[in-house]
Amino acid sequence: MAAWHNVVIVGGGGAGLRAAIAVAEANPKLTVAIVSKVYPMRSHTVSAEGGAAAVAGDDDTMDEHAYDTVSGSDWLCDQDAVEAFVVEARKELLRLEHWGCPWSREPDGRIAVRAFGGMKKRRTWFAADKTGFHLLHTLFQTALSYTDIVRYDEWFVTKLLVHDGRVRGVVAVELATGRVETIVADAVIVCTGGCGRVFPFTTNANIKTGDGMALAYQAGAPLKDMEFVQYHPTGLPFTGILITEAARAEGGRLLNKDGYRYLQDYDLGTPTDEPVLRSMELGPRDRLSQAFVHEMEKGRTVETEAGHVVHLDLRHLGEKLVDERLPFVRELCASYQNIDPVHELVPVRPVVHYMMGGIHTDIHGATPLTGLYAAGEVACVSINGANRLGSNSLPELLVFGARAGQAVAEFVATVPGAATAPVLAQGRDEERRLVRELSGRQHSDGERIADIRTEMQETMEAGAGIYRDEASLTKALDKLAELKTRFARASMDDASRTFNTELVAMLELSGMLDVATCIVASGLRRKESRGAHQRTDFPDRDDETYLAHSVISRKPDGDWRVEYLPVTITRWPPGERVYGR
Amino acid sequence: MPESITMEVWRYRPERESEPTWDSYEVPLRKEWAVLDGLNHIKDQLDGTLSYRWSCRMGICGSCGMTVNGEPKLGCSTFLTDYAPGPVRVEPLHNFPVIRDLVVEMGDFMAKLPTVKPWLVGDDEPDEDTEYRQTPVEMDDYKRYSMCINCMLCYAACPVYALDPEFIGPAAIALAQRYNLDSRDAGAEDRRDVLASAEGVWACTFVGECSVACPKDVDPAGAIQRYKLTAANKAVRDLLLPRGAR
Amino acid sequence: MTTKRSPEPLLWLLFSSGGMVAAMLVPVLLFLFGVAFPLGWLTAPGHDYLASVVSHPVTLLVLFGLCVLALFHWAHRFRYTLYDGLQLKRYRVPIGILCYGGAIAGSVVVALVLLRAI
Amino acid sequence: MSQVRLYRPPVSLTWWLRKPSYLVFMLRELSSVFIAWFVAYLLMLVYAVGSGPGAYRDFLDLSANPALVVLNVIALAFVLLHTVTWFGLAPKAMVIRLGALRVPPNVILAAHYGAWLVVSAVVAWVVLR
Numbered sequence A: 001m002a003a004w005h006n007v008v009i010v011g012g013g014g015a016g017l018r019a020a021i022a023v024a025e026a027n028p029k030l031t032v033a034i035v036s037k038v039y040p041m042r043s044h045t046v047s048a049e050g051g052a053a054a055v056a057g058d059d060d061t062m063d064e065h066a067y068d069t070v071s072g073s074d075w076l077c078d079q080d081a082v083e084a085f086v087v088e089a090r091k092e093l094l095r096l097e098h099w100g101c102p103w104s105r106e107p108d109g110r111i112a113v114r115a116f117g118g119m120k121k122r123r124t125w126f127a128a129d130k131t132g133f134h135l136l137h138t139l140f141q142t143a144l145s146y147t148d149i150v151r152y153d154e155w156f157v158t159k160l161l162v163h164d165g166r167v168r169g170v171v172a173v174e175l176a177t178g179r180v181e182t183i184v185a186d187a188v189i190v191c192t193g194g195c196g197r198v199f200p201f202t203t204n205a206n207i208k209t210g211d212g213m214a215l216a217y218q219a220g221a222p223l224k225d226m227e228f229v230q231y232h233p234t235g236l237p238f239t240g241i242l243i244t245e246a247a248r249a250e251g252g253r254l255l256n257k258d259g260y261r262y263l264q265d266y267d268l269g270t271p272t273d274e275p276v277l278r279s280m281e282l283g284p285r286d287r288l289s290q291a292f293v294h295e296m297e298k299g300r301t302v303e304t305e306a307g308h309v310v311h312l313d314l315r316h317l318g319e320k321l322v323d324e325r326l327p328f329v330r331e332l333c334a335s336y337q338n339i340d341p342v343h344e345l346v347p348v349r350p351v352v353h354y355m356m357g358g359i360h361t362d363i364h365g366a367t368p369l370t371g372l373y374a375a376g377e378v379a380c381v382s383i384n385g386a387n388r389l390g391s392n393s394l395p396e397l398l399v400f401g402a403r404a405g406q407a408v409a410e411f412v413a414t415v416p417g418a419a420t421a422p423v424l425a426q427g428r429d430e431e432r433r434l435v436r437e438l439s440g441r442q443h444s445d446g447e448r449i450a451d452i453r454t455e456m457q458e459t460m461e462a463g464a465g466i467y468r469d470e471a472s473l474t475k476a477l478d479k480l481a482e483l484k485t486r487f488a489r490a491s492m493d494d495a496s497r498t499f500n501t502e503l504v505a506m507l508e509l510s511g512m513l514d515v516a517t518c519i520v521a522s523g524l525r526r527k528e529s530r531g532a533h534q535r536t537d538f539p540d541r542d543d544e545t546y547l548a549h550s551v552i553s554r555k556p557d558g559d560w561r562v563e564y565l566p567v568t569i570t571r572w573p574p575g576e577r578v579y580g581r
Numbered sequence B: 001m002p003e004s005i006t007m008e009v010w011r012y013r014p015e016r017e018s019e020p021t022w023d024s025y026e027v028p029l030r031k032e033w034a035v036l037d038g039l040n041h042i043k044d045q046l047d048g049t050l051s052y053r054w055s056c057r058m059g060i061c062g063s064c065g066m067t068v069n070g071e072p073k074l075g076c077s078t079f080l081t082d083y084a085p086g087p088v089r090v091e092p093l094h095n096f097p098v099i100r101d102l103v104v105e106m107g108d109f110m111a112k113l114p115t116v117k118p119w120l121v122g123d124d125e126p127d128e129d130t131e132y133r134q135t136p137v138e139m140d141d142y143k144r145y146s147m148c149i150n151c152m153l154c155y156a157a158c159p160v161y162a163l164d165p166e167f168i169g170p171a172a173i174a175l176a177q178r179y180n181l182d183s184r185d186a187g188a189e190d191r192r193d194v195l196a197s198a199e200g201v202w203a204c205t206f207v208g209e210c211s212v213a214c215p216k217d218v219d220p221a222g223a224i225q226r227y228k229l230t231a232a233n234k235a236v237r238d239l240l241l242p243r244g245a246r
Numbered sequence C: 001m002t003t004k005r006s007p008e009p010l011l012w013l014l015f016s017s018g019g020m021v022a023a024m025l026v027p028v029l030l031f032l033f034g035v036a037f038p039l040g041w042l043t044a045p046g047h048d049y050l051a052s053v054v055s056h057p058v059t060l061l062v063l064f065g066l067c068v069l070a071l072f073h074w075a076h077r078f079r080y081t082l083y084d085g086l087q088l089k090r091y092r093v094p095i096g097i098l099c100y101g102g103a104i105a106g107s108v109v110v111a112l113v114l115l116r117a118i
Numbered sequence D: 001m002s003q004v005r006l007y008r009p010p011v012s013l014t015w016w017l018r019k020p021s022y023l024v025f026m027l028r029e030l031s032s033v034f035i036a037w038f039v040a041y042l043l044m045l046v047y048a049v050g051s052g053p054g055a056y057r058d059f060l061d062l063s064a065n066p067a068l069v070v071l072n073v074i075a076l077a078f079v080l081l082h083t084v085t086w087f088g089l090a091p092k093a094m095v096i097r098l099g100a101l102r103v104p105p106n107v108i109l110a111a112h113y114g115a116w117l118v119v120s121a122v123v124a125w126v127v128l129r
């Protein structure tokens, strides 16, 4: 069986939906399909809390937003991409407003903005603290009005089909029936989001398993800057559920076990009563997470059953402000931690949150592999460099989702139709492989998928955490290789074709092992410390050698190769990252 | 607190059986564990064949709707200790066809949703460079109805939906009202045919359980009730006023 | 299934108005005439007085409104009770005729009885 | 989805016994029958009043019949259930604004109960005067 569309978009999160609308708008004659392993409105974008950044007030300028982003990235971003980004971010957020997004407002009806970490001006648009939820539902509901957008809800993409050096479609499994289908396309946009689940303790949802990165890598497209994994300083200790940065932007304070605002000891400024932009609690995430590690080493954190924590203090904000601006934080603390932040301290610790790296694309979302595009967290354009600023990701997926959609619409108009027979043959091979996987793992002497996954996650935490070094990374790499061999023999309980979630977990793990390997291998090669990549054996930034993107790609023999690409610098030469002074 | 708790899980494996059965599992009882954590423990350690949906585990993605001890709940926001000493009975959401185990078929809702046009219908092209003004007071009018996570608990709670699957249902109507009441929207008239049909608000007999079940305090029952009043007023006006004067 | 001609909104308005007047007036009337007087908790008013009250135009109007609306309230609700409680929605046509026919017939009786009271 | 064999759980005829809240709903719906009964009873009363003192006395005697009293007590209970549930949902349909302020639902609720007391008092006064 086979289906055909001009454009296939893998992923129905913010980036995927925005791309689909862009294609539909650019050329209504094109048929566009969204293939997503969950219903689009369940995508992880729904969890984003804090907000989306774009210049809003008269006191702010595009240049300032760009500068904050560039310095936040530790100069590893491409500045042409950032310049395009800051201009279009505002347009996109307004567009979303016109589509009905319930942005929080000033009393006079204008959009309200809040402060956010690493930003020098107030420019984070928000919808209380459910920004991603409102953004995703607005996009999803708006997409419903484009009746030409076809959806494959709860279909899992297992392979990108490449023929003659060009991506020609995907193979996907319909979860409800187990049916495997080849979906032929003139171009594919991958919008599958991040890969936080390769780590044990993450804010990321269960679906964030880096499938798209693995699909692209397997198909021969390179991955960029994979060593940069963002830790968010404030996750709830047991679950890893995020307490948004907005909590600090509204005035929340971080305290160590002595009730001391410890950030002042880490060159992040001096404590003040009112939050000061780009200072103390409003410093960037990499620096705050690193400060935590040092506090812990000094024995000044609180030890709990769920590991070491510090405290986030929101008590002085008062009930009214919390309910108006941070209702979800209150709800989450009550449900998952059994505390009321209006009256109690919130225990928090750093948690894996976001992937700066991803599929290497240009500023139109195009990858080096013809016909393959990527946007959203799965892609690396790059505007985030070595450290993403909070609230830049939501506008990023809108801006580059839209750009990828427009670029693809142009691309498919120009390319000739190609032979489909070899593509369908590849599809049938993939179907046979999947059937083999399903039946071949029904033995009882293999390990459980979940056990291998847990071991992989622990390996990543130990080897590629907030601080890493040669030894830890090498050890992790060896361990991952061992896990790959063991994974090949792992067994499954479930042979059913109907909604087989164990099969999904198996396919996800297979991809995660690749993604994890890329993270570690890229980290091993970068012998410097920059942004989120901190090597204890190379504690300094080395612009001489490493002001460059690492690009990892798969060699035909299954091994990998790491290369470096220059960083694009337009107006802001590398400088020192200064916060709080 | 006991060390463990029994979870009785409703199973349906269409390839193996035509009728549902129950399986029992012993899972650790931890104070921070939600029902979902119990299921994950079963899936990862005891029985890989159990199927259910989940993703965000923070009550916002709407995937994990299930019936826990007879009530529709989000598995990730319902805690095992609240059911100690057990057993906890977990079933799929009521009122939906079941694909397998705890996974229900919600295609019906997905098909109905677009019929109420849940998107902003504008009067004219907005100015690209500015926002529509909307005061917090105007936003209050619809804010509550915009909080729906499409979790389907309200459908599982509504007996009318069970009896009359044609009923558009609580969440879809609440979402239509979310746009009807938005000061930026001009589409109320477009939505009226569907909302004010026999399968729309008039099918609802105000059981009110939808609002009780809703984990996000959307109050779909209120949305429907309000729309009944609106639709009735409109109908009277249509009846009394000549065409041109409307 | 277009709204514009569906009788549903008007029937619902009758139902709701009936629900409201019934909620306001029926408890006290039923308490007095159905429980308190029969059980002798209170003395029933004399015939002459009651006749003069009943024949007052305002009373007639109120009683007429109350009875007719309450009947339509019954018709609407009872229809859905049959649909839901007994799962009879497939017989919606005969049920509709039964319920609203009953309410219309009842209203005629109401009118006749009240006219006699003048 | 033709290939999946969906399981369609049957809806039992006594679904309203499954949860207390469903039962309350069913009883609430049944209150309409007692309201209809009240209309009939009221018409009997009016008819009797219109027919003269003798008929009125007969009606009073009839109304004291224990079976009828029991019926009316039950009816009263249902009617009260109707009143309470009816007032309970009224604020849901009504959104009343005073300037920028939305009248809170419990104020609307209280207003309904207030009106009920006044109406009941007036009726009682007219009847008992």
Ligand SMILES: Cc1cc2nc3c(=O)[nH]c(=O)nc-3n(C[C@H](O)[C@H](O)[C@H](O)COP(=O)(O)OP(=O)(O)OC[C@H]3O[C@@H](n4cnc5c(N)ncnc54)[C@H](O)[C@@H]3O)c2cc1C
Binding pocket: A010, A011, A012, A013, A014, A015, A016, A035, A036, A037, A038, A039, A040, A043, A044, A045, A046, A047, A048, A049, A050, A051, A052, A053, A131, A132, A155, A156, A157, A158, A191, A192, A193, A194, A203, A204, A205, A207, A208, A211, A212, A242, A244, A353, A354, A375, A376, A377, A378, A390, A391, A392, A393, A394, A395, A397
């Ligand atoms: C808790 C949390 C809070 C955040 N808060 C903020 C914030 O305040 N501001 C901000 O700017 N950013 C925030 N972020 C980051 C931001 O939310 C994400 O980076 C962004 O939402 C990613 O969107 P996406 O469209 O790229 O992917 P997602 O929304 O993750 O969507 C991925 C899509 O791909 C599909 N998919 C994946 N694999 C497959 C497959 N194999 N087959 C088929 N489909 C597949 C999924 O079904 C899904 O539809 C936050 C992140 C987290 C975790």
Ligand code: SF4
Binding pocket: B147, B148, B149, B150, B151, B152, B153, B154, B155, B170, B171, B174, B210, B213, B214, B215, B216, B217, B218, B219, B220
């Ligand atoms: S209205 Fe409430 S219960 Fe219904 S789908 Fe929306 S969030 Fe879930």
Ligand code: F3S
Binding pocket: B157, B158, B159, B160, B161, B169, B170, B203, B204, B205, B206, B207, B208, B209, B210, B211, B220, B221, B224
């Ligand atoms: S439960 Fe059902 S009947 Fe109406 S009030 Fe809610 S939709």
Ligand code: FES
Binding pocket: B053, B054, B055, B056, B057, B058, B059, B060, B061, B062, B063, B064, B065, B074, B075, B076, B077
């Ligand atoms: S897992 Fe997302 S709502 Fe429960």
